[in-house]
Amino acid sequence: MTDRPEPWEPGSGPVAAGKRHAPATERNRDAIVAVLREELPQSGLMLEVASGSGEHAIHFAAAFPDLDWQPSDPDPVALASIAAWREEAGLSNLRPPVRLDAAAPWPAERADAILCINMVHISPWAATLGLLRGAGACLSPDGLLYLYGPYVREGVETAPSNLAFDASLKARDPRWGLRRVEDVIAAAYAEGLRFDRLVEMPANNLSLLFRRR
Template sequence: MTDQPEPWEPGSGPVAAGSGDLRRYAPATERNRDAILGVLREELPSSGLVLEVASGSGEHAIHFAAALPDLDWQPSDPDPAALASIEAWRQEAGLANLRAPIRLDAAAPWPVDRADAILCINMVHISPWIATLGLLRGAGACLPPEGLLYLYGPYLRDDVEIAPSNLAFHASLKARDPQWGLRRVEDVIAAADAQGLRFDRLVEMPANNLSLLFRRRD
């Protein structure tokens, strides 16, 4: 598997059949992965298990596992096609610290009960609010004291004017599914607090995206 697979966007449905290549290729991953990695290098523990919720194509997991070999990486997704893509990328990469993907629906009971850190990239806006609530509930149950929950994506903020591109994106998401859409940072913080997660900080990211960092309270 050396050729680049057809481009695919999260929330866009399955990849067109034809080549037999199970890998998904999300162009946004190449644009944001190094900026995200820069934040993760500062915030993740030096060792331990990192659970990625909603891994999508699996490309982030490959990139982060290769860059941070002292951490064990557990990708997950509820979509069988995504799990197949993650596994195909994993087999190609051959990384010893990257585990086989597991099926995990953020809104349902989780098949894992502990993780030293949890990542979730570009899920919150492309899923019903119940998925975000499940993510926060699961993180509150799995993380150790001061364990990191890292969220990345576009958000709305009460004190910041929404960028025109994000406004158009929000409208397009709502048109595709009324349960989707950009979430208010303030709503996510309040919901996280109810699950024992302390808001740590916000990091401005390229292309009007944000990193939201939470820590499990003692």
């Protein structure tokens, strides 16, 4: 079963106002950290695109205290949630969230790595193209672009649960849906990014890793 988008739940704790909880983050965050430990630099600025509730940003900033983390999202509700989680966590290496729409011009000027988790399939293709364009422009030489989520691959059977998930996404918005890995790789190459490797992840998800050429 893939990590399906679920309605956010109200947060809890001393800074509950504005906090949202996305259950999928607890299921995938440690598996993602295991991949990132092999790939992230020793220091630098990590930009997370489409940070959602902000729970991944908190977990990653705690797991990599020597890295500077910049969460972002286009949704005001998400930005409020990220800010609330950040205030509660009190992590010195986690910056205040910024508004960033992947498909629009980016406020960020430089990043040593860019992460985007569970956005590509829950957004129009234009958002993915904007993400790749922004990564190609902002990443340092050989900087990492890390994508996580469910995909389809040529010559590889798609899990029935992912096929059902794809149908449900397209029913909600015909512009959404699982993308072909090959299409993402081709679009990334056009923006100055080379495909580095693919990592099989739990729950029929994949990690796709790119480097700026």
